[in-house]
Amino acid sequence: MIPGEEGNRKVLSSHPIAGERGRHMGTGAEEIAVTGEGDDGMKKPIRVAVTGAAGNIGYALLWRIASGDCFGTNQPVILQLLEIPPGMQRLDGVIMELKDSAFSLLHGIVGTDDPNIAFNEADAIFLVGSRPRTKDMDRSDLVAANGPIFVGQGKAIDAMASPNVKVVTVGNPCNTNALIACANAPSIPSRQFSAMTRLDQNRAVGQMAEHAGVPASKIHDVFIWGNHANTMYPDPRFATVDGKMATEIFDREWLQGSFLDTVATRGKAIIVARGASSAASAASAATDHMRDWWQGSNGRIVSMALPSEGWYGVPEGLVFSFPCRCENGDVIVVEDLPVDSFAQSKIDENVAVLLEEREAVSELLGS
Numbered sequence: 001m002i003p004g005e006e007g008n009r010k011v012l013s014s015h016p017i018a019g020e021r022g023r024h025m026g027t028g029a030e031e032i033a034v035t036g037e038g039d040d041g042m043k044k045p046i047r048v049a050v051t052g053a054a055g056n057i058g059y060a061l062l063w064r065i066a067s068g069d070c071f072g073t074n075q076p077v078i079l080q081l082l083e084i085p086p087g088m089q090r091l092d093g094v095i096m097e098l099k100d101s102a103f104s105l106l107h108g109i110v111g112t113d114d115p116n117i118a119f120n121e122a123d124a125i126f127l128v129g130s131r132p133r134t135k136d137m138d139r140s141d142l143v144a145a146n147g148p149i150f151v152g153q154g155k156a157i158d159a160m161a162s163p164n165v166k167v168v169t170v171g172n173p174c175n176t177n178a179l180i181a182c183a184n185a186p187s188i189p190s191r192q193f194s195a196m197t198r199l200d201q202n203r204a205v206g207q208m209a210e211h212a213g214v215p216a217s218k219i220h221d222v223f224i225w226g227n228h229a230n231t232m233y234p235d236p237r238f239a240t241v242d243g244k245m246a247t248e249i250f251d252r253e254w255l256q257g258s259f260l261d262t263v264a265t266r267g268k269a270i271i272v273a274r275g276a277s278s279a280a281s282a283a284s285a286a287t288d289h290m291r292d293w294w295q296g297s298n299g300r301i302v303s304m305a306l307p308s309e310g311w312y313g314v315p316e317g318l319v320f321s322f323p324c325r326c327e328n329g330d331v332i333v334v335e336d337l338p339v340d341s342f343a344q345s346k347i348d349e350n351v352a353v354l355l356e357e358r359e360a361v362s363e364l365l366g367s
């Protein structure tokens, strides 16, 4: 490790990757060689930025990315890890452990507290870092505490990232944080920003699998509408359980009662049981989200919160979870699903909450 200083910012440096052509990042952070697709079928390395990298989710997520679970087993990665100054020592330890894991796909690591270095030429970005909610905070306090982080990070993404970057926001309140980052990155198309509701979808899959006594792989096409908050709606109407409609297998009372409640309040239940918020399952969901976006969802419906283009009557720009399919690196919202009165009432409830959150951060959304 070669500790370094970049202005007032700290850069932890990286281990270099093998290759013939060296290319400097232009930041003083490191020397990285970038290779093209080789005889071994390996692709050119991509740059993957993760914020809050020394936190609990980061500790699980980085290993999934470096092992190939997210971008594929023939896709080398250069990890560009962002922390705030108090997290830099922990990040140093995380980087040591990543090196000690000897991943063959890991072609470089940068640890920094400067977003411009972390997002430099990034192809994929996981915005995980944010201030956690404490006991005395309500949701509006959380929005106010975290909003400004995503102004600066949005600007840095705009200035530094690859024009084709894919961004997933995990840090809460993730829908509104994604809205702020997107608004502050005007040169990047809004379709390249998203927020994560995949954990909520995976929780819904887990509940259905357990209730039906089948493995999770037998559950398809249950998805989430709305906000990553307890107003979300896990929609079971198009889901299948081992090829049969979920609405024929489960009764309506369970689907609109304890199934919905369990999924919507699972985060809190985990905090109560574990004494800490979901971390491994959140990292797994972030991996699933980006993997499907990057590699395709194989025709399956998946949940992604995206800046609305007016789909299902959701006001333009609100970052709202929709049913999506991923193909060739694009997300396509499934636009033709019928909406019954119960689903519409849940969509309306989520729109109302997200409009309030947007109003609360209106000063952070630029012009």
Ligand code: NAX
Binding pocket: 051, 052, 053, 054, 055, 056, 057, 058, 082, 083, 084, 086, 087, 128, 129, 130, 131, 132, 133, 149, 169, 170, 171, 172, 173, 174, 196, 197, 199, 200, 228, 267, 277, 278, 279, 282
């Ligand atoms: P931790 O508190 O363990 O880690 C957060 C890390 O972010 C810390 O190391 C901190 O130093 C760093 N950080 C804070 N501000 C930063 C900034 N401006 N730039 C870079 N890094 C910064 O939290 P963890 O358990 O990892 O959770 C991270 C976020 O995910 C939280 O906001 C949490 O609420 C959210 N979650 C989102 C979920 C979702 O489904 N969308 C589910 C899990 C989780 O609750």
